[in-house]
Structure formats: C-alpha cells, structure tokens
Amino acid sequence: MLQPPPAEPGMREDEVDTPALVLDLDAFEANLDTMAKLLAPTGAKLRAHAKTHKSAVIAKLQMARGAVGQCVQKVGEAEALAHAGIGDILVSNEVVSPRKLARLAALSSIARVQVCADDPAMVPVLESVAEAAGVRLSVLVEIEVGARRCGLEAGAPAGELAAHIAASKHLSFGGLQAYFGGAQHKRQPEERRLAIAFAGACVERTLEELKKRKLDCPIVGGGGTGTFLHEATSGLWNEIQAGSYAFMDADYARNVEPPPFRHALFVLAQVMSAPAGAGRAVVDAGHKAAPIDSGFPQVFARPDLAYIGASDEHGVIEARDGTLPVLGEKLRLIPGHCDPTVDRYDWYVGVRKGRVESLWPVTARGMMI
Numbered sequence: 624m625l626q627p628p629p630a631e632p633g634m635r636e637d638e639v640d641t642p643a644l645v646l647d648l649d650a651f652e653a654n655l656d657t658m659a660k661l662l663a664p665t666g667a668k669l670r671a672h673a674k675t676h677k678s679a680v681i682a683k684l685q686m687a688r689g690a691v692g693q694c695v696q697k698v699g700e701a702e703a704l705a706h707a708g709i710g711d712i713l714v715s716n717e718v719v720s721p722r723k724l725a726r727l728a729a730l731s732s733i734a735r736v737q738v739c740a741d742d743p744a745m746v747p748v749l750e751s752v753a754e755a756a757g758v759r760l761s762v763l764v765e766i767e768v769g770a771r772r773c774g775l776e777a778g779a780p781a782g783e784l785a786a787h788i789a790a791s792k793h794l795s796f797g798g799l800q801a802y803f804g805g806a807q808h809k810r811q812p813e814e815r816r817l818a819i820a821f822a823g824a825c826v827e828r829t830l831e832e833l834k835k836r837k838l839d840c841p842i843v844g845g846g847g848t849g850t851f852l853h854e855a856t857s858g859l860w861n862e863i864q865a866g867s868y869a870f871m872d873a874d875y876a877r878n879v880e881p882p883p884f885r886h887a888l889f890v891l892a893q894v895m896s897a898p899a900g901a902g903r904a905v906v907d908a909g910h911k912a913a914p915i916d917s918g919f920p921q922v923f924a925r926p927d928l929a930y931i932g933a934s935d936e937h938g939v940i941e942a943r944d945g946t947l948p949v950l951g952e953k954l955r956l957i958p959g960h961c962d963p964t965v966d967r968y969d970w971y972v973g974v975r976k977g978r979v980e981s982l983w984p985v986t987a988r989g990m991m992i
Contacts, residue, residue, distance in 0.1 A: 628970045630979045637953050639979065641893040642912040644968035645955065646870075646983075648975045650887035652684075654869050657883060658851075659688040662863060667855035670694050670713060670844060672866030675962050677987035678971065679707030681869065692735075694844075694864045698723045699990030705734040707986055714738045715800055715844065715864060717765065717773055719745065721752055723992065728756035737761040739800045741775040746787050746794070753793035761797035762788050763842060766829055768803045768822035777825035782832030789838055798842030801826050802864060807849030812880045819853035826859045848875060848882050872961040874917035889923060889955040890964065891972070892938060897950045904940040904947045908956060909933040912967065917959035930956065 629640035639645065662669055669690040673682055674697075682693050682704060692711030695701045701712045711734065718724050718738055730736045740749065740762050753760040766781045767774030775781050781799070789796040806818035826843060833840050846854035846863040848871075854860040867875060870888035875881055892908035910933050913920045920938070922928040927946065932939040938956070940948065948954060958964035966988055973981035 625984070626969045628972070628982045630972045630982065632979050632981065634979050636891070636974050636977050636979065639891055639953075639972055641891050641953065642908040643891045643972050644965065644970065644985075645889045645891045646971045646973050647885075647887045647889065648973045648980060650885040651869060651973075654871070654884045654887055655685060655688050658865065658868050661852065661883070662689075662855055665852075665855040667846075667861050667863050670862045670864055671869070672715070672847075672864050673700060673704060673987065675866030675965065676869060677703075677965055677985050677990070678983055679704055679709060679986040680971075680983040682707075682709050685869070691862065694866070695987070697990050697992065698727050699992050700987040701727060701730060701734075701736060703987035703990055705730045705736070709734065711735045712737070713763070713842075713844065715763075715802065717741060717745070719748075721748060724749065724752040725756065728752050728758050728760055731756065731758040731760070735761075737763060737797050739763045739765040739773075740784065740788070741765045741773055743784055743787055746784075746791060749788075750791045750793050759793055759795055761795050763797045763800045763844065764788070764829075765800035765802075766825055768801050768825045768845070769818055770803050770805050772804065774800075778828040779832050781829045782836055782838075785833055785838055786836045796838060796840075798840050798844065799826065799829060800844050801860065802845035802847065803850070804847065807847040808874060808878065809849070810877065810879050815850050815878075816853060819850050819857070822854075823857050823859050830859075848884070849878060867961050870961045870965075871957075872917070872964075873921045873957045873959045876921075876957070886923060886957050888958065888961050888964070890920065890958055892954050892956055894940070894948050894950055894952045894954070895937075897947060902941070902947075904942075904949075906938045906940060906954060906956075907936065909935050909937045911935055912938075913956060913958045914960055914963040914967075916963065920956035920958050923955035923957050925954065928954070
C-alpha cells in the first residue's frame with residue numbers, strides 16, 4: 624500500500640515527517656554529471672543499475688545524460704520501469720521460472736529487454752518462452768570473473784553456451800555479463816585494480832572463444848561504483864553497470880580512495896527521546912528505516928555524533944564530545960547500504976537548499992519477483 628508522502632513541495636526540510644528518504648538534489652545531480660563526464664572519454668556507456676534507485680524518474684534523468692538503458696535484477700523491476708516508459712532494460716541476472724520469463728518476454732512489445740544465462744539447460748526453456756511470445760529474446764552469457772556467485776566458467780564453456788544461444792531460432796546472443804560485485808568494496812585501490820585485472824583476463828579468454836566461433840559480442844557489461852574506471856578504461860567492457868554512484872553510502876565511503884561522488888541520499892530521523900543524564904539520544908530510525916548489513920548509518924556532517932545501536936524502530940546516538948542532540952532535533956543519516964534502504968520507502972523527498980522541491984515515487988519498491 625502506497626503511503627502518503629512525508630512532505631509537500633515548499634516546506635522546510637526540518638518540517639518533513641520522519642523517518643523519510645531524503646535526496647539532496649544538488650549532490651545527486653552533481654553525481655550524475657560526474658559519472659557522465661568520467662565515462663565520456665573512455666567510450667564505455669552507462670547502463671545504470673536501477674536495483675539501487677528503483678525509480679523511473681531517476682532512470683530518465685540518467686538516460687538524459689547519456690545512459691543507454693537500465694539494469695535490473697528482478698522481472699518485477701523490469702515491468703515497473705518498462706510500464707513507466709524506460710525502453711531498454713537488461714535483467715543482469717538469471718531468471719529460471721518459465722512464468723517469470725513469460726512476463727519478461729511480454730515486455731518486448733513496449734521495450735527492448737534482455738536477460739542473462741549461465742547454464743545450457745536454460746536454453747530450451749528460454750527458447751520455448753520466446754517462441755510462445757512470438758519474440759526473439761536477447762540473452763547474455765554471464766561468466767564467473769571472481770565473485771563466486773552466478774556465472775559460467777570463462778573461456779570455452781562460455782563460448783559453447785553463446786554458440787548454443789546463437790543457434791537458437793528464437794534467441795539471439797546479446798553478449799557477456801562480467802560483473803565482479805565483491806571487488807567494489809575491497810578497501811585498498813590495489814586490491815580493486817588486481818580484482819578487475821583478473822576479471823579482464825576472464826573476459827579476454829571468453830572473447831577469444833567467441834572469435835573462434837565467429838560470434839559477435841555486442842555487449843560486455845559489468846563494473847560498479849567502486850571499480851567502474853578500471854572496466855571503462857580497459858578496452859574490454861563497453862557497458863558500465865554502476866548504480867550506487869548516484870547516491871553514495873557509508874560503506875563506499877570506507878574505501879581507501881573512495882569513489883568521486885557526493886553523499887546525496889539520507890534517512891531523515893528525529894530525536895524522540897533524550898533522557899536526562901542517560902548519555903544518549905534516541906532517533907526514530909532503526910532497522911526498519913536503515914538496514915545495517917553494511918554497518919550502522921553515519922550521522923551526516925556531525926563528526927561529534929555516532930549512531931551506535933539499533934532496534935526495530937529506534938536508533939541510539941552517542942555524543943563524542945558530550946553534547947547530545949535535543950528532543951525533536953532532526954538529523955540526516957547516511958545509510959550503510961543505499962540499495963536496501965531505498966526499498967523501504969515509497970517516496971523520495973527531493974531537497975534543495977533546505978526546502979522540499981520534489982516528491983518522486985520509488986517506482987519498483989518491493990519488486991522481488
């Protein structure tokens with residue numbers, strides 16, 4: 624059920640109901656422009672990852688700055704974006720259920736859709752679904768590049784699967800999916816460089832196999848907010864799938880030499896309790912407001928305060944210099960992990976210079992199937 628928005632355009636930020644998902648529009652727009660500027664000389668294109676923002680509005684702003692399309696992880700996300708007018712969508716993930724694949728194929732009437740596969744057993748399933756829908760479905764082969772998650776062995780096994788797809792009557796080989804998620808948060812720059820060098824060797828080995836089979840490879844996709852320049856300047860990847868760059872979060876900021884983007888996404892919280900003599904303040908943003916899989920949120924622009932504990936609806940704030948926030952005070956919290964944080968909210972509250980400027984729905988919130 625869509626909740627009423629926590630704010631109205633024109634009101635001050637300190638009047639916004641809490642907890643709320645606040646987007647600093649100046650920082651957000653600067654992040655979009657920075658990514659476009661950094662990718663421009665590399666020749667690689669951005670296929671921004673909508674699993675981060677889940678927003679048709681944000682997708683359109685990214686594409687207005689040159690993004691060729693969007694990535695999603697779920698068919699439901701693809702449906703939400705396609706129905707909102709996004710015309711080029713890659714499900715950068717494996718989809719096994721024939722029912723889900725039928726939903727994806729049905730979107731071909733309003734958008735270009737693609738999906739990934741890493742198992743030859745899926746080819747007849749994909750072929751059957753595409754035939755039933757009367758479409759030719761583009762399929763990328765996902766290769767294992769070090770993440771030890773999804774992905775077929777690079778080289779000959781991946782080449783064989785690509786050839787199998789290309790020979791299918793109702794499928795076309797769309798390229799390679801080569802994303803190394805674990806590399807994004809390796810703390811040291813050299814660790815990240817070496818991880819992507821390994822991934823690049825996997826890509827090269829697979830491209831050689833495709834060449835032997837006289838198969839064109841339209842897309843080599845991958846790259847994230849923590850490593851995108853390595854992929855973009857490699858001469859191997861031609862589509863970059865960064866998502867968190869638009870917002871940043873506390874975990875990316877922990878990288879040595881963090882990505883060159885500003886914190887733009889916040890959970891606005893209010894002090895709901897400040898017991899006299901207790902040495903703590905409690906805000907109305909706990910586990911349900913900001914996930915802690917990547918650590919506790921950080922209090923933005925307040926190095927004197929630390930978020931030290933959470934329960935379902937409460938977050939505990941400690942003062943490092945003895946000065947606690949007062950009852951009713953509102954604080955911006957930087958989430959540890961932006962993606963699952965966004966999925967908790969129905970609305971972005973766009974703020975510029977202390978005033979609410981816009982309210983954008985989180986179009987694909989909760990789309991897990």
